[in-house]
Amino acid sequence: MSTSRIEAFSDGVFAIAITLLVLEIHVPEQPENGLGRALLDQWPSYASYVVSFFVIGIIWINHHAVFDHLVRVDRTLLFLNLLLLLCIGVLPWPTNVLGTYMQEGGADERVAAVLYTGAMTLMGIAFGALWTYATRHRDLLGETLSDEEIRTRTRRFTVGTPVYGLAMLIALVSAPACLVVNALLAVYYALPAGGAIPHRRV
Amino acid sequence: MSTSRIEAFSDGVFAIAITLLVLEIHVPEQPENGLGRALLDQWPSYASYVVSFFVIGIIWINHHAVFDHLVRVDRTLLFLNLLLLLCIGVLPWPTNVLGTYMQEGGADERVAAVLYTGAMTLMGIAFGALWTYATRHRDLLGETLSDEEIRTRTRRFTVGTPVYGLAMLIALVSAPACLVVNALLAVYYALPAGGAIPHRRV
Amino acid sequence: MSTSRIEAFSDGVFAIAITLLVLEIHVPEQPENGLGRALLDQWPSYASYVVSFFVIGIIWINHHAVFDHLVRVDRTLLFLNLLLLLCIGVLPWPTNVLGTYMQEGGADERVAAVLYTGAMTLMGIAFGALWTYATRHRDLLGETLSDEEIRTRTRRFTVGTPVYGLAMLIALVSAPACLVVNALLAVYYALPAGGAIPHRRV
Amino acid sequence: MSTSRIEAFSDGVFAIAITLLVLEIHVPEQPENGLGRALLDQWPSYASYVVSFFVIGIIWINHHAVFDHLVRVDRTLLFLNLLLLLCIGVLPWPTNVLGTYMQEGGADERVAAVLYTGAMTLMGIAFGALWTYATRHRDLLGETLSDEEIRTRTRRFTVGTPVYGLAMLIALVSAPACLVVNALLAVYYALPAGGAIPHRRV
Numbered sequence: 001m002s003t004s005r006i007e008a009f010s011d012g013v014f015a016i017a018i019t020l021l022v023l024e025i026h027v028p029e030q031p032e033n034g035l036g037r038a039l040l041d042q043w044p045s046y047a048s049y050v051v052s053f054f055v056i057g058i059i060w061i062n063h064h065a066v067f068d069h070l071v072r073v074d075r076t077l078l079f080l081n082l083l084l085l086l087c088i089g090v091l092p093w094p095t096n097v098l099g100t101y102m103q104e105g106g107a108d109e110r111v112a113a114v115l116y117t118g119a120m121t122l123m124g125i126a127f128g129a130l131w132t133y134a135t136r137h138r139d140l141l142g143e144t145l146s147d148e149e150i151r152t153r154t155r156r157f158t159v160g161t162p163v164y165g166l167a168m169l170i171a172l173v174s175a176p177a178c179l180v181v182n183a184l185l186a187v188y189y190a191l192p193a194g195g196a197i198p199h200r201r202v
Numbered sequence: 203m204s205t206s207r208i209e210a211f212s213d214g215v216f217a218i219a220i221t222l223l224v225l226e227i228h229v230p231e232q233p234e235n236g237l238g239r240a241l242l243d244q245w246p247s248y249a250s251y252v253v254s255f256f257v258i259g260i261i262w263i264n265h266h267a268v269f270d271h272l273v274r275v276d277r278t279l280l281f282l283n284l285l286l287l288l289c290i291g292v293l294p295w296p297t298n299v300l301g302t303y304m305q306e307g308g309a310d311e312r313v314a315a316v317l318y319t320g321a322m323t324l325m326g327i328a329f330g331a332l333w334t335y336a337t338r339h340r341d342l343l344g345e346t347l348s349d350e351e352i353r354t355r356t357r358r359f360t361v362g363t364p365v366y367g368l369a370m371l372i373a374l375v376s377a378p379a380c381l382v383v384n385a386l387l388a389v390y391y392a393l394p395a396g397g398a399i400p401h402r403r404v
Numbered sequence: 405m406s407t408s409r410i411e412a413f414s415d416g417v418f419a420i421a422i423t424l425l426v427l428e429i430h431v432p433e434q435p436e437n438g439l440g441r442a443l444l445d446q447w448p449s450y451a452s453y454v455v456s457f458f459v460i461g462i463i464w465i466n467h468h469a470v471f472d473h474l475v476r477v478d479r480t481l482l483f484l485n486l487l488l489l490l491c492i493g494v495l496p497w498p499t500n501v502l503g504t505y506m507q508e509g510g511a512d513e514r515v516a517a518v519l520y521t522g523a524m525t526l527m528g529i530a531f532g533a534l535w536t537y538a539t540r541h542r543d544l545l546g547e548t549l550s551d552e553e554i555r556t557r558t559r560r561f562t563v564g565t566p567v568y569g570l571a572m573l574i575a576l577v578s579a580p581a582c583l584v585v586n587a588l589l590a591v592y593y594a595l596p597a598g599g600a601i602p603h604r605r606v
Numbered sequence: 607m608s609t610s611r612i613e614a615f616s617d618g619v620f621a622i623a624i625t626l627l628v629l630e631i632h633v634p635e636q637p638e639n640g641l642g643r644a645l646l647d648q649w650p651s652y653a654s655y656v657v658s659f660f661v662i663g664i665i666w667i668n669h670h671a672v673f674d675h676l677v678r679v680d681r682t683l684l685f686l687n688l689l690l691l692l693c694i695g696v697l698p699w700p701t702n703v704l705g706t707y708m709q710e711g712g713a714d715e716r717v718a719a720v721l722y723t724g725a726m727t728l729m730g731i732a733f734g735a736l737w738t739y740a741t742r743h744r745d746l747l748g749e750t751l752s753d754e755e756i757r758t759r760t761r762r763f764t765v766g767t768p769v770y771g772l773a774m775l776i777a778l779v780s781a782p783a784c785l786v787v788n789a790l791l792a793v794y795y796a797l798p799a800g801g802a803i804p805h806r807r808v
Contacts, residue, residue: 005670009620009666012625015211016625017625018287020218020626021291022292022294027295027298034310034313054288057284082663085624086659086660089625089659097634097641097645111641111642112641190281213409213416217413217417218416218420221424223493224421224424224497229497229500229501229504237505255486256486262413392483415611415614415618419615419618420618423619423622426697426698432703438713439717439718440717453696454692458688464615594685
């Protein structure tokens, strides 16, 4: 199977998951204090929508930054990619849970934040597994990435993972703070410096 | 990242958002006065569906009219595009809110109209930001657009924006009138005269 | 705008609408007489799903049979195509209404059948408008279709339209009979003889 | 119609169906014993999500393994493909039914398992029909597959089908056991040995 075909299918899943996120923003039903108030009370849905939207968008960019260098795809990579897509495809659900329960508050809010961070962590692990497998099989990755560049990117992914662990701890204390950490992680992965998307490529 | 890849991903989000709009048209549940009556009472859902459908369709056309001239995409443009897609992807939600609350009437109907116009305004701003950034970086935009043509298009976008402000004021008075203004704005952006899509290209 | 880009976008809308149809098949909630019975009682949902699925699939085939001959797209054709996509994109809704109310029976069932046939008729009209406009502007359609072939296809579309009128009358009497007529119309448009897809092309 | 166009449309349906699966994982509503408990109780939804996700992913891989060899598509193949897509597009529904009723338990759980296995069996039959038709018309399939390879693949598909019959029997006894058998069938179709995707192609 050609890499372009897998990329097209992956792009489809990314585009659908990112657009399905909107289904988590609800139409208020019979608001007692008026629609305006009910819409304002829904702010956690908007916040989690925006964070998840940019997370999926950035993973999509980084996904291409890996696939652009692939010259070949073997069966293992095909299934690692399917695993990553599973993690992407499921994201509208924890986003919905977090948006819903941050409106409720209390202990459930923090459970929702743990779920959300857990989903993000799994996605990070799936992406890391795809990256690690590709870099350890240079016949798949081709010659367009230098060893130096591979090390830089790998370091970057390694730094991000423990922060997800930290986000998990913060989730146990405060859901909004946890969402902020997830947003900052998205910003970190989006930043160019030494990052997943080298300047000269984008 | 090549412009064709970003276009394909953007097209996916446009196509999904435009098709998800249908989820805002509800199946009447246990209508007291018969299904026919209940279906007629839902007319605001149909009206907002049609307006949002053509708005997304026209933005899609104008999006291509910009990307056709791009020779390169940098990181900033990538994120401005992601911001525009976020505004497109969210549209089914205010469309749903407007369609639902125009059936209720009262003050909530006007709040829904403000939300709807606000979403359209944000989308207009995101599109304008993309356009402005592209025109200020001629190394991105290439040489296929003359300065004259760029000025014509920019003027066109500039004229549209204050009308969104007017639509917002009208939303405070009448939701149906506000929907009509949004429809007229869509027609304005769709018209060819000096417009976003020059005759010779389409 | 190139015809291939419009085709890709249209294909996206076709693929999403055809897949969203599944949302009209519900998960029975707390069935009193067991899940098996509740699943059997839902047969109208399955029937309307299958009919709508093949209708969208066949229109997709015929859409390509038109666009394969187009060499150019003008602004009017662009909007006629958007109108057709609007009719395609809305189909999951009447399919849902018909599937739901054929389980209820009574007068509402026939209202649902009228709505369903009306949606199909509108789609037929939108497709006919696209076809007629394309054939009247030979600079758009190119030279690959002979006048004889155009006449054959036009005759075919002309024969189908009054049958939709007949289906509407039948809808007033019996919803299941109306669904059967819609299914037969789909079969008619799918048949090869002198049809929209000449043998040598597929 | 070119094979690449049918592949692109099919890929769209596969990508949308696989992503719509997420809608079957619900946001718990007003959980009495806390959100954490409610999320754990939903484990059947996660299990059926993962199984259906990989089934669709593997069928997508095998679909390409067939279409890569097709040089031409005739009308019958077009409709056999549409039939397969119908079976793929409907999968989110039995997945939802199984995920929901495995939380209820009892007789309904086994009915749901029968429905799920039935949907998988139909999909297997539709894929088998597509494969058989293609192999019996060597003018469609081209010369890139040897008779030996065709026999190997056909044997493989033939072995799988009676196992679906066995899965159906197991569904009558235990829903979780039936889901495990469906997962094992997915693994079987994914395994390389003499399989649908020869080593040298992927």
